[in-house]
Amino acid sequence: MSPTGGPPGAPPDWSAVDxxxxxxxxPRLPGVRMAGFQYRATADVPALLDIAMVAHPAVSVLVDLSDGEGFVYGAGGLHGRGSVxxxxxxxxxxxxxxxxxxxxxxxxPVAAAAVFGATSELAGSVAPLEALWGRDADRTEDRLRAAATWDDRFTIAADALTARIASRVTSRTASHRxxxxxxxxxxxxxxxxxxVRVDDLADDVGWSRKRLSARFRAQLGVTPKRAACLVRFDHAAHLLAAGRTPSETAAASGYTDQSHLHREVKEFTGLTPTAVAAAPWLAIDDVAWPQSRPAGLTGSRVVREAQPLPMRHLGTLPSGAFRS
Known part of the structure; x- marks a missing residue:
């Protein structure tokens, strides 16, 4: 699933992305990570992008800071525009x-519950930010868009998240907990x-399997078993993108065999493990999300501290840089 745009068959020039x-x-926002992406449209670089997104063990907020037509998305036959x-x-x-x-x-998921509420409905949804955040979404977007640097944007976003969490706590609602x-x-x-086994997790926290499964799904939106499958898949996807063979990945990720890996990768991405390995949509993770890289992998680019400039270029972005 490579991005499309520009002349037929010619993908965008991802070197034009910072x-x-x-x-x-x-430190005040555990479980929260941020990254900024800037597309520099020129006469030689198509501005129209088409990116396939895949499941990830985090809820993603994509805040559209573009002018004009901006960001669009589609899922399950539904289409929307703007922040999501x-x-x-x-x-x-x-x-x-x-x-x-x-x-x-x-x-x-725990941080997402603090921001949007502990609900079983969020996990499988794709929703406009305003529908979940409310009227403050537009004001926050305006402030982010007007900020001079990405450092300022990260600070504004962190302040907005902190204020929203605090307001939910003081509203005496238990839905955030x-x-x-x-x-x-x-x-x-x-x-x-x-x-992990669900029985072992239940023993670890002193609950029955039934109680843990029910509370876990009600508050995080997935069952413990489904969550384990998602986390295992994410680890396997990183190994495949790093060049490990499907057989090596299956063994290292705890799948019973290569066919088991094939079924699960197909379920989460619609692709085969070989296609995932050939489509470098995870190669950006060690730049934007360095903590997501599996331990023991070598050859990664080193992430430097952000400079106090409006933007810095850290190399070519692959298809699917905006992973969910």
């Missing part, structure tokens, strides 16, 4: 349009790269 990352993660929130399991999703600048915010047991189960699923 990436910005925060100097340091905000993408759940853990959005299904088949494409995004693009005449894009200028995009701020992507990744929220771990995730049980500590559910948060622990999610963290252990991540730490173990999805190689």
């Amino acid at each position: 990436v910005a990352v925060p100097r340091h993660p905000a 929130v993408v759940g853990l399991l959005p299904g088949e999703l494409r995004a693009g349009g005449r894009v200028g600048a995009i701020l992507q915010i990744r929220l771990g 995730v049980d500590p047991e559910v948060a622990v189960a999610w963290r252990r699923t991540l730490d173990r790269r999805g190689l």
